[in-house]
Amino acid sequence: MPEAQPQPPIRVLVAKPGLDGHDRGAKVVARALRDAGMEVIYTGIRQTPEMIAEAAVQEDVDVVGLSILSGAHRELFPRIVDELNARGKGDVLLVCGGTIPDEDYAQLQALGFKGIFGPGTLTTEMIQFIRNEVALRRTA
C-alpha cells in the first residue's frame, strides 16, 4: 500500500484582521509562498480574531501569517493569540507583517510571534524562515 507523503506541503493561513483593506501585500506574500511550494489559505480582508482562529483550526495550518497596515496590531494580535489558544491551536507558528513599528516588536515577540516581516523584507527571507521553523517543529 502507498507510503505516506514524506513531507506534506506547509499550510499557511494568510489573514487580514480588522478593518484594514490593503491586501496587495498579503496577496504578494500568498503568491510567493505558493511558488515556494506551500498551500496558502487566504482569508480575505475584514477578519475578526474568531474568524482567523476558526480558519486556522479547520485548515490545520502550520503557520498563521497576519498582515496589517492599519496600526491596530497591538489591539488585535493579542486577541487573535487568545482565540488560537482557546481553540487548541496555540502551537501554530505565528508570523506577521505590514506597518509595525520597531518599538512594538518586543511586545509581539512576547505574544509568541516568531517572525515579524516589516516593509522591505524579502519574500525569500520569509520563505526560508518559515521552512526552517516548520521543519524544527515537525521533527520535535
Next chain:
Amino acid sequence: MNDDAFIEQLLAGTPVAVARALSRVERGGAPARALIQAVFGRSGRGYLVGVTGAPGTGKSTLVNALAKHLRTQGRSVAIIAVDPTSPFSGGAILGDRLRMQDLYGTGVFIRSMATRGHLGGLATATADAALVLDAAGFEIILIETVGAGQGEVEIARNAHTTLVVEAPGLGDDIQAIKAGILEIADLLVVNKADREGASATVAALEMNLNLNRETRGWRPPVLKTVALRGEGVPELAEQIEKHRAYMETNGLRAAKERERAQIALNDLLARELLHRALARLEKSRVDDLIGRIAGRDLDVYRAAETVLGQFEV
C-alpha cells in the same frame, strides 16, 4: 494525545481533532489507513453533494449560500473545497474559503484541499476526507471541485447528488453541452442568473436534456440562482432533497453506495497492483521494453503481454 482519545474526539466532532484527522488522510500511508479502519464503521449517514463546474461560475459563492440555508434548517454541514496544486511549484492558493465569509461561527466545517498532483489518489484522499467528516457527525457534506479535469469531475460524480454549475456569458452555450460533464449532473444550476444570456443558457441546457435523457427516471432540473444574493437557493436545497428522496424510494441510494464502493476498490486496486507489479519487475527489463517500443521494434500491446505473462493474468 493518544490514538484512542484522538478517535473519540474526532467522533465527537471536536474541530481540532477533525482537522488533524483530515490532514492525516490527506497525507496517506499507514496512519491514514489505520484511521479510516478505525472510523469507517461510523460513517454512512452523511449525505454527499458534489458541486462542480468551470472556473468563474460562482461555485464557492453558491456553496456558501447553500450551506447557510441548510444551517437555517438546522442541518449540520461540512464543506471540502478542492483547488489545483501548481504543477510547477507544488504549492497552491486555496481561495474558496474567501467566498464563504457568511459561514464563520455557524458550525460549518470548511476544509480546503489542494489536488497535490496525485490525480489518481486525489479521489481517494477526497473520499477519505468525506468519510472522516461523515464519521464526525456532519449530515451534509458539500464537495466542491473545479470541473476542469476528469479527475475533479469524478470526485463530484462520486457524491450522492451531483450539481453542475453553469453561468451565462462564459462562451457559446454549446460549449456546456460539448463539455460532457452535463451527463453527470443530477441538478443543473445556472448561477449569476441576473446576467444577460441566462435564459438562453437555461434553454440550451433544457434542449440538451430533451435530446438525451430517456433512460433515467430522474430528469435533472435546470435551476437559476444568484448565489451572491441567495436567490434561488431555497429552491435548490428543495431539489436536492427531492433527488435524495427519489434515490431512497427507488433503492437507488443502495445501488449508488455499491457503485461508490466499486469505484473506490477498483481505483485502489489499479494503483496498488500496478505499483506492486512494477516493483517485482527488474528495472532493466522494463527499460528495455520501453526502449523497444520507442524504437518501433515492439508494439506496446505485446510489450504489455510479456509483462503480464510473468504474472499469469
